Amino acid sequence: MKNITKWFLFMTLWMATACDSLLNIDPEFTQDAENFFNTKEDFDRAIIGVYDMMQPAYLNIWIGEIASDNSIAGGESVNDTRGLHEIENMTHGGVNQELRAVMRVNYTGISRANYIFENQDKIDFEGKDLILAEAKFMRAYFYFNLVTYFGDMPLVVDRRISINEIPSTPRAPRAEIYAQIESDLQEAVDVLPATASEVGRLTSGAAMALLGKALLYQQKFAEASTVLGNLIDSNPGGYALFDDYTTLFYAANQNISEDVFTVQFSGLQGGDYGCLICLNGNAAVGFQGIRQYTGPFYADGNAYNLPTQDLYDAFAEGDIRRDASVLNLDEFIAAQPNADEITYGIGAGGHTGFFNNKYIKRQGEVGLPDDDLTSPLNYRVIRWADVLLMAAEAFQQAGNDDRARIELNKVRARVDMPAITSSGDALYQAILEERRFELSGEGYRFFDLVRTGQAADRIDGFVVGKNELFPIPQVEIDLAGGNWSQNPGY
Template identity: 55%
Template sequence: MKHIFKVGTLIICGLFAAVSCDDFVDIDPRYTQDGDNYFLNPNDYQRALIGAYDLMQTSYLDLWIGEVASDNSIAGGESVTDTQGLHQIDAMTHGGVNNELRGLWRFMYSGVARVNFIFVNKDNIEFADKARIMAEASFLRAYYYFELVKFFGGVPLVIDRNLAPRDVSSIPRASAQEVYAQIESDLQVATEVLEWTVPVKGRITKGAALALLGKVYLYQNKFAESATVLDRVITEGPYDLFDNFETMFRVANESSAETVFDIQYVGSEGGSYGCLVCLEGFAAVGFHGIRGYKGPIYGDGNSYNLPTQDLVDAFEDNDPRLGFSVLDIEAFKAEQTETVEYVQGVGGHTGYYNRKYLKRLDELGPGDNDLTSPVNHKVIRFADVLLMAAEAHNRKPSADNATALAYLNRVRTRPSVNMPALNVTGTALTEAIYHERRVEFAGEGLRFFDLVRTGKATDEIEGFVAGKHELFPIPQDEIDLAGAGWLQNPLY
């Protein structure tokens, strides 16, 4: 985020574990400011908000796990011990000791802690832009808790307060319902204050808050509420489907009307493997790159998150989104007039690569360009809003299949996709929406959670155990360090 908000960053510790901060921004001299002499002017609140945005840049974990845990992709990489946690998730053998899951837990709670630090000090002073800053902070807390609840279920719920280490042992796990209630409350605050458009790129908007609220309702099967909120995004917001699916994910098109909520990255600063949370670039892109690649268009990388044949076979005949979403390396190689070379990773090889988030020669960052991609992470697209709204209208108690079908066909028949319109209703329409979500969002990290919330994971994911794998295990180190008697999720 800091290529947009270029000021010094406030260093705030996480809830249960401190997280390293960026090496590439202007930092005030050590010991010159702390919580007792901060939040004394509007700029302090602005800088603290930037710090709260910062943890969203770890979103590569959400994307990876959402694909690798599903039937859409395999972990890949150099070997099965290369990012071993992803391979465990791929095989459904993951447990409470998993670096990727612990990283996600720590990063999200660090984001929560940074937001709470703002709320603890919200009454220090009054100033003109304060309501907007607090609304953005509310959205960020909702986002971090939504990530936590969808991965882990009920989690410790800490609101508007800072905790000393000795206080952690007194915090129980809240129920998932309690966490969702807090998320809804924060997002409702954000939707009431924020505007549809903002002058500063990367800021949260009313549309992002409404879209996330609609998704939160959908994940709880609150279909009527979801339909109402998402209809507002569709009818009131400034959004539309982008006219070129193939180039939608390129840097040049990152501000298109299809983008409802994205996480901003920049390729102008370096980074290192020693601190992935410190990166300004989107790590997923370089890690998805073709291992040992030499040739045109693309750059080499680490061959993670490789699409499966099952995903490829899910596309209908002549659906152009297949070629736009998945790179068939051998077919690509055969089409080129110059030599193309690549290496198959021992961690697995399917012959396919995630083309939406794939390193390209004309979008390279400096230094180790596996870590410095400027490509943004599109978290919610307008197509997602349309298909979520279609599902909500179809599944709500008083089903509105006509509206659901119209939204579905709007996605299918747009000129850059041009698939034939469907004419189905009832459960056939439900299944058509599920199918459309899979092919539309292939490679974007939504598939696992779609399968879980619709009850289809057991049938579609090899090794998935019902009653267990709907949630991921709470990191065992966090349970032990907290000493609060948190029960592990079932069957782990």
């Protein structure tokens, strides 16, 4: 996190790296509850350790786009990050490094949060309630990711479990996990401040937004409309749409009024390719840069997560979000005065001619070497436009078309697009289309298609009854003694 001292707290039951085994022995220098959680500073360091596990956000950006009709995997070859190519082609199974990393990262975050709750009664101090509220928020966020990707998952609350307990810890039904998510977020709403005391800290508005999203994903439309409507009407954080969409995703325009829930990154500390989830920079940015590029404005990268022609063509004429979201590289080069001097490479993993123009490496926005791995571009998990569109969807599905149009047209007005006047299903479809135009490249598309029942019509190779969920990593099933069932179809 920016402005908060980074500290890698301790190794946990679920390790976050794709190369390590699920169960690891803690190193000798690890602090434990016997000599930790004895001061306020210990709790401060512990909560930063939980924040740290939100930083592998590149996984959500990649998978949420590549699994959909918005992007292909790209890269050096089909063997370069093979798991992403399998996800693109809907041929992924229980052996997939990217999906395994999703599970392990989120359970590591949960375990770190639960460790705080195990020791919450050791001491009292001013501000402990805020730390516990932050831990509840992040635990809810990690469980939301897990239930969205995998469905039923083991539910562990307020404690860590021993190695011996794993085989006897069943996958809990999604309804139980969502109930825990809702409980954690409601408690966080009641305690977290309206505005953060430090850049990157969580707020009550962020908790309300994530709660509304969790309700929307469960199709609890009336409840979601109430929560999101209250957030919009009360606007505790002074949220607003940023005026210039074309520069919204520039580093200069971070931590602004549009940012509701953001994962912070820094370009000041490096890492290596052996542990992408260990980075303090946003790995998605360098990986999504232009391969072997020499030219103005942009910087070279690895050409992952390449937008499709279908996405580019979907935007209406005159919608400035098309070029702000999707870089048409050849068109950009042709418009430069030195076009003949600009070069780039094409990887064997696929090429569309388009690049993710939101999370892309630009000159002047790179971190320390290796600058592929140290981008300072934050990941906007939820921004105000998303809140407005989620509210529009919830209101429409709850029977309030008038309010739905109001929230939808706020988003369209920002980019000078004409107001939508339709009602009923036509309005609902317009809202879903608007989510694609407004949020493309940000990691939401696959999950939007799945939860609205449109995935089979939009994604080649999508199998109904199977691909709504991703498979449980087989190695984790094995480590659980085979007592976790695999998701249907895998």
